[in-house]
Amino acid sequence: xxxxxxxxxxxxxxxxxxxxxxxxxxxxxxxxxxxxxxxxxxxxxxxxxxxxxxxxxxxxxxxxxxxxxxxxxxxxxxxxxxxxxxxxxxxxxxxxxxxxxxxxxxxxxxxxxxxxxxxxxxxxxxxxxxxxxxxxxxxxxxxxxxxxxxxxxxxxxxxxxxxxxxxxxxxxxxxxxxxxxxxxxxxxxxxxxxxxxxxxxxxxxxxxxxxxxxxxxxxxxxxxxxxxxxxxxxxxxxxxxxxxxxxxxxxxxxxxxxxxxxxxxxxxxxxxxxxxxxxxxxxxxxxxxxxxxxxxxxxxxxxxxxxxxxxxxxxxxxxxxxxxxxxxxxxxxxxxxxxxxxxxxxxxxxxxxxxxxxxxxxxxxxxxxxxxxxxxxxxxxxxxxxxxxxxxxxxxxxxxxxxxx
Ligand code: AMP
Ligand code: MG
Numbered sequence: 001x002x003x004x005x006x007x008x009x010x011x012x013x014x015x016x017x018x019x020x021x022x023x024x025x026x027x028x029x030x031x032x033x034x035x036x037x038x039x040x041x042x043x044x045x046x047x048x049x050x051x052x053x054x055x056x057x058x059x060x061x062x063x064x065x066x067x068x069x070x071x072x073x074x075x076x077x078x079x080x081x082x083x084x085x086x087x088x089x090x091x092x093x094x095x096x097x098x099x100x101x102x103x104x105x106x107x108x109x110x111x112x113x114x115x116x117x118x119x120x121x122x123x124x125x126x127x128x129x130x131x132x133x134x135x136x137x138x139x140x141x142x143x144x145x146x147x148x149x150x151x152x153x154x155x156x157x158x159x160x161x162x163x164x165x166x167x168x169x170x171x172x173x174x175x176x177x178x179x180x181x182x183x184x185x186x187x188x189x190x191x192x193x194x195x196x197x198x199x200x201x202x203x204x205x206x207x208x209x210x211x212x213x214x215x216x217x218x219x220x221x222x223x224x225x226x227x228x229x230x231x232x233x234x235x236x237x238x239x240x241x242x243x244x245x246x247x248x249x250x251x252x253x254x255x256x257x258x259x260x261x262x263x264x265x266x267x268x269x270x271x272x273x274x275x276x277x278x279x280x281x282x283x284x285x286x287x288x289x290x291x292x293x294x295x296x297x298x299x300x301x302x303x304x305x306x307x308x309x310x311x312x313x314x315x316x317x318x319x320x321x322x323x324x325x326x327x328x329x330x331x332x333x334x335x336x337x338x339x340x341x342x343x344x345x346x347x348x349x350x351x352x353x354x355x356x357x358x359x360x361x362x363x364x365x366x367x368x369x370x371x372x373x374x375x376x377x378x379x380x381x382x383x384x385x386x387x388x389x390x391x392x393x394x395x396x397x398x399x400x401x402x403x404x405x
Pocket of ligand 1: 247
């Protein structure tokens with residue numbers, strides 16, 4: 001039996017980043033950048049008006065005296081809408097009527113908001129003095145030419161998509177999604193749409209693991225339920241050959257019908273570890289077959305999900321080339337006492353009870369690994385080190401966000 005951190009390190013070192021592919025910008029959401037993206041030009045490419053008003057030389061707007069009702073009068077050379085280049089520079093005592101987003105004419109260094117002016121014919125009265133730089137956006141203020149806009153390994157979300165668009169990328173280099181095959185095992189398991197006979201239960205793990213795979217950024221492939229028989233398992237294993245990751249649930253304990261481990265070895269999977277000093281999820285198996293990573297997760301739904309988050313998700317993130325593979329950890333203050341049996345690192349399902357300046361968490365009151373409701377009601381795992389028996393309310397604990405926040 002090995003420790004959680006050692007097991008995690010073994011998984012991470014076996015999970016290598018996959019090759020890059022190019023996708024249209026519209027399909028980049030949720031993908032991971034495969035290389036650094038630099039700005040090919042200044043963004044924005046020119047200095048521009050940040051307000052509707054008048055482009056001026058700031059010095060021309062200095063009011064003659066302390067009289068607040070005073071104004072200076074400037075000659076208006078013309079109109080400048082967004083998308084048009086200014087034709088002439090402005091001279092002393094001159095202004096151009098300018099719209100938000102239009103390039104600043106030469107010699108102009110500020111914009112007077114239209115609200116501070118009064119137009120009459122070819123002149124405008126400016127009632128408020130502006131400082132140089134006021135109400136303008138400078139060329140390159142977002143990004144300078146050649147500056148790194150986004151680093152490789154970045155998860156692409158809406159803001160990153162906007163940045164890629166601003167940098168002019170119609171296609172985006174992303175890492176290939178790892179193909180992740182899911183097999184549920186068990187003679188007693190039936191699919192939600194199948195007829196259930198006495199003694200059988202619904203397949204919760206298959207769909208839950210598929211959903212976890214999607215959430216992690218993998219491309220999942222569902223291979224159905226294998227029966228607790230050699231031929232049934234071998235058939236499914238053969239169909240999983242082309243996937244980067246294979247995840248099975250059930251059949252990895254020490255019962256008479258727990259065939260998964262032996263069957264995986266027969267199929268050419270080299271075992272890396274079996275059994276980790278954790279709760280839930282102790283019987284978890286990890287092995288490799290060529291470049292394929294194979295995880296045998298325990299059958300209890302909570303154990304299957306927690307071990308996916310602890311081991312499979314980081315492997316997916318490593319294959320995606322994500323910076324700092326998860327799980328996303330943090331700290332929170334306990335809202336209720338915890339008492340556990342020491343000996344294994346425990347991952348208690350917990351809810352965030354206070355989301356203010358200090359995060360407070362409370363463990364769900366039923367931590368048995370067959371109780372899937374604890375996962376539904378929880379957002380975090382509270383990490384209790386192996387040598388700890390009791391943690392009092394008010395103490396700080398390490399938490400892991402199950403939704404990867
Ligand atoms: P096992 O690890 O195969 O011994 O299974 C442990 C427990 O989890 C048993 O009570 C199984 O019935 C249950 N179980 C196994 N696979 C699933 C599944 N796919 N969905 C729901 N429960 C399962
Ligand atoms: Mg079983």
